[in-house]
Amino acid sequence: MTETFDIFLIAMAALALVVYVALHFFEAGYGYLFDRRYGFPVSNKLGWMLMEAPVFVAMTILWLLSDRTWQAAPLVLFLMFQSHYLYRAFIFPLRLRGRSKMPFGIVAMGMLFNTLNALMQGGWIFFVSPADYYEGWFARPYIYIGAAIFFAGMYVNRRSDAIIRGLRKEGDTRHYIPRGGMFRYVSSANYFGELTEWTGFAVASWSWAGAVFVWWTFANLAPRSASLYKRYTAEFGEEFTVLKRKRIIPFIY
Secondary structure, eight states: OHHHHHHHHHHHHHHHHHHHHHTTTSOOOSGGGOOGGGSSEEEHHHHHHHHHHHHHHHHHHHHHHSTTTTOHHHHHHHHHHHHHHHIIIIIHHHHOOSOOEEEHHHHHHHHHHHHHHHHHHHIIIIIISOTTTTTTGGGSHHHHHHHHHHHHHHHHHHHHHHHHHTTSOTTOOOOOOOOSGGGGTBSOHHHHHHHHHHHHHHHHHTSHHHHHHHHHHHHHHHHHHHHHHHHHHHHHTHHHHTTOOBSSSTTTO
16 A cells, blocks of 8 residues: 555656646636636635535545544644635635636636545555554654644634735725735735645654645645736736735745
């Protein structure tokens, strides 16, 4: 099983590289960058639920099927992971305002990746990691360091979501420059928060599966943050560029 899982991780890492390159030529057409070429439109609320719920459900099934269901370290990692997707799949969509749409093609690709990611993370945590992998786990530093990074990223992600959500009043369709929080430093602060979350999770799980997920997150969100940066520049001009923000990583990129 371990060799098969290793091949799976290598394939996922290679596919992330393909996605990273492709997204520099084809914008992911949802949200501010909505594009009907990616499929018929569905409501943002339904789209987000359909995209994010599969990973929550699949991870729960893997947890319940595992012999490690009530082991402390796997349970902590499981709860960390699910805390993100409980919010993203079932709370975040209900807080969205307006009647924005996203293409179903984006939804379908998100559903596929999230299911595969559940197999990556849940597969490692509950089935593939060695039998003694979690012995003495809470005496090691990386669970605490990783958890601190993870929850800091979660805070940034959710606060940034709230800032974006508050930009418009009901019925308003104009675009605005997000301000405050980590938006002082990057134009895609919500993405920075999510990238930070999964970096923390990778440290906490101390696994190649977690590292591949960080790489996937960067491969998906870094090109999109660059596209959003260009769109902000085109729409707002000097009003935006004078802020001297980076795209997704403060002071770096």
